[in-house]
Amino acid sequence: MWSQYLRIRERNGVVAVFHELHPDPIYCSSEQWQCLVSEVTEGTQMLISDLKQHKLIVESLDDDRREFDRVASDLEYKLDQxxxxxxxxxxxxxxxxxxxxxxxxxxxxxxxxxxxxxxxxxxxxxxxxxxxxxxxxxxxxxxxxxxxxxxxxxxxxxxxxxxxxxxxxxxxxxxxxxxxxxxxxxxxxxxxxxxxxxxxxxxxxxxxxxxxxxxxxxxxxxxxxxxxxxxxxxxxxxxxxxxxxxxxxxxxxxxxxxxxxxxxxxxxxxxxxxxxxxxxxxxxxxxxxxxxxxxxxxxxxxxxxxxxxxxxxxxxxxxxxxxxxxxxxxxxxxxxxxxxxxxxxxxxxxxxxxxxxxxxxxxxxxxxxxxxxxxPIVKEWRKRLPLYHSGEAKAVSGGGCAWSSIELKGDLLAIDDSSQIFSEEVLNELIWSRYDRLKTQAP
Ligand SMILES: C[S@@+](CC[C@H](N)C(=O)[O-])C[C@H]1O[C@@H](n2cnc3c(N)ncnc32)[C@H](O)[C@@H]1O
Missing domain, CATH: 3.20.20.70 (Aldolase class I)
Known part of the structure; x- marks a missing residue:
């Protein structure tokens, strides 16, 4: 089954498929992607194996939950430093x-x-x-x-x-x-x-x-x-x-x-x-x-x-x-x-x-x-971190500034739009600049 964290971006006939928690995109043609989504054919076997390796195709939602817990625990380790x-x-x-x-x-x-x-x-x-x-x-x-x-x-x-x-x-x-x-x-x-x-x-x-x-x-x-x-x-x-x-x-x-x-x-x-x-x-x-x-x-x-x-x-x-x-x-x-x-x-x-x-x-x-x-204030502020909320660019976002959210929106848990908008734009940039680089390096 598809991971609930599977996300895609599409540009000029190319699809980038990535995991929302750790985006390491796999690129394929829009045609290949359509084939895969509608029916598994010979030509898509390799793509399927890549998707499994990147945890984008999982056995069950338990796999997704384990992945979330691993990422959350890595994040806590980083924040306790x-x-x-x-x-x-x-x-x-x-x-x-x-x-x-x-x-x-x-x-x-x-x-x-x-x-x-x-x-x-x-x-x-x-x-x-x-x-x-x-x-x-x-x-x-x-x-x-x-x-x-x-x-x-x-x-x-x-x-x-x-x-x-x-x-x-x-x-x-x-x-x-x-x-x-x-x-x-x-x-x-x-x-x-x-x-x-x-x-x-x-x-x-x-x-x-x-x-x-x-x-x-x-x-x-x-x-x-x-x-x-x-x-x-x-x-x-x-x-x-x-x-x-x-x-x-x-x-x-x-x-x-x-x-x-x-x-x-x-x-x-x-x-x-x-x-x-x-x-x-x-x-x-x-x-x-x-x-x-x-x-x-x-x-x-x-x-x-x-x-x-x-x-x-x-x-x-x-x-x-x-x-x-x-x-x-x-x-x-x-x-x-x-x-x-x-x-x-x-x-x-x-x-x-x-x-x-x-x-x-x-x-x-x-x-x-x-x-x-x-x-307690640190524990409370951590609740605003992108990992715990919806948003496709969460893996490249550091969560923004709680002080700014308090000042601008009167709510310390409110999303910092500056961090969210910047992260979304940067994620797209990172995905497509990597693709462009790979394309120029290809023999
Ligand atoms: C508060 S100052 C302290 C250090 C030093 N006096 C200086 O001028 O760089 C540190 C940085 O905070 C930035 N800063 C000041 N007000 C800010 C604000 N409202 N939002 C974001 N950064 C701000 C400044 O541009 C400066 O680079």
Whole structure:
């Protein structure tokens, strides 16, 4: 019998048949497919054997259930890995970007700085998490975040020294990557020395060429920031610091992003990643009626940029899904708030998301047994993961952003349309670009 997870796509006389839980398409002609569906003939025997191997033809629905359970258990394993420690060293920011909720949050909760003691307590709590579930095949990250993290260099430095010491003493594993996510303009000589000494990577926010960047990325006095940001990126690159760019897709650059790989490669950075806008700030910029168009246009732009780029994998959002698809390692983690990250907020409060204050307790008052993946909020947020809902692109979707769903729809379990639309478009792209590649390789 057919698996209930069998899905097809058809284009120009070719059918791609794939399993919704782990799409590894089998291609055949539309004619062959029609033959198979209407009656089994000699010529379709090979196709049938392929379909069985891919679990698209099953003995009974029990086979489907077993497959679902296997995929669900793989997913839970992935989500129970605290791959990221976010140290939010500053709540405030020296920028006032037109899409960023941080300045408002700082006004509401105060522009606190993370203390050295709270940062160290965060590292120690993370260390306990790793002791339980450390996997040497994975990469782990400590990310300094904000607000603007470089407003609090003292805590960054002390944290880096602590992490180094713990690594040297064998209390933390070697495969920990360090990163500062910054707007860049406070990256002075002292920062460069610090990045070199501790082997820290830097991700800088930049939304494209000057006029598009400066339309929304302004400092707290309202001045454009492009020139200062680019000068800083160039200095980091010249100093051999691994430098990345995070670029938000805004109404001002959405029609240009398909050219961004070529724009950013000229800056000498290692990679960049597109960022779909989230939450109420997106509503303010595009209005309720403009949200779906924004997601579609942004998805097309990201895909088109990947098609045009000369450096494969240079843009992170597409790379992530392409790699997962090619390695058959589905469910690329999208948002890491489903248990993959421990966030220490600037006031020392623990959260599962940097943008959402979940008030899980103060980092210095936590019991020994606290683990982020066991928190009720994390369990609740996991209910929104695509695996548990209908949707044909679930295997390449990481589930999107619960915080955005709360802000846009008032319901944390509501589908994040941005993630769903992007995943659907990307799945089609991955299926047909693989077909085109196979066709050109065929003798
Ligand atoms: C909050 S900032 C913190 C780091 C640093 N101050 C910076 O400017 O990059 C980190 C990233 O969040 C992005 N961001 C801000 N507001 C956002 C929103 N509403 N939706 C999605 N991303 C957003 C920014 O573009 C930036 O790349």
């Amino acid at each position: 605290p791959t990221i420690l976010y140290l939010m060293t500053a709540q405030g920011c020296n920028f006032g970007c037109g899409y960023c909720p941080v300045p408002e949050t700082a006004k509401k909760h105060g522009a606190s700085l993370l203390s050295v003691e709270d940062a160290i307590a965060g590292i120690e709590l993370w260390q306990k998490h790793l002791k339980d579930v450390y996997d040497s095949n994975l990469q782990y990250f400590v990310i300094f975040y904000g607000g603007e993290p470089l407003l609090n260099k003292e805590t960054i430095k002390a944290s880096l020294a602590c992490l180094k010491m713990k690594k040297e003493m064998g209390d933390l594993p070697p495969n920990i990557n360090l990163m500062i996510a910054t707007n860049g303009i406070l990256a002075d000589d002292e920062t460069i020395v610090m990045c070199k000494e501790y082997d820290v990577m830097v991700a800088v926010g930049l939304d494209g060429p000057k006029s598009t960047n400066d339309a929304l990325r302004v400092d707290s006095d309202g001045n454009g920031t492009f020139d200062r940001t680019v000068a800083s990126i160039k200095r980091l690159v010249q100093n051999n610091i691994r430098t990345f760019v995070s670029t938000s897709i805004t109404p001002f650059n959405i029609d240009q992003i398909s050219e961004y790989s070529s724009f950013f490669s000229e800056l000498g950075i290692e990679k960049f990643g597109f960022n779909f806008l989230k939450g109420r700030m997106l509503l303010r910029l595009v209005g309720a009626d403009g949200v779906e168009d924004y997601y579609r246009e942004a998805s097309h732009g990201v895909i088109e940029n990947a098609r045009r780029q000369s450096r494969p994998g240079f843009e992170y959002q597409m790379e992530k899904k392409q790699v997962a698809f090619d390695r058959r390692d589905f469910y690329p983690v999208d948002c890491t708030c489903y248990g993959n990250q421990l966030v220490i907020q600037p006031d020392g409060q623990i959260s599962n998301c940097p943008f959402y204050k979940s008030w899980l307790g103060h980092v210095r008052n936590m019991s020994d047994g606290f683990r982020i993946w066991n928190q």
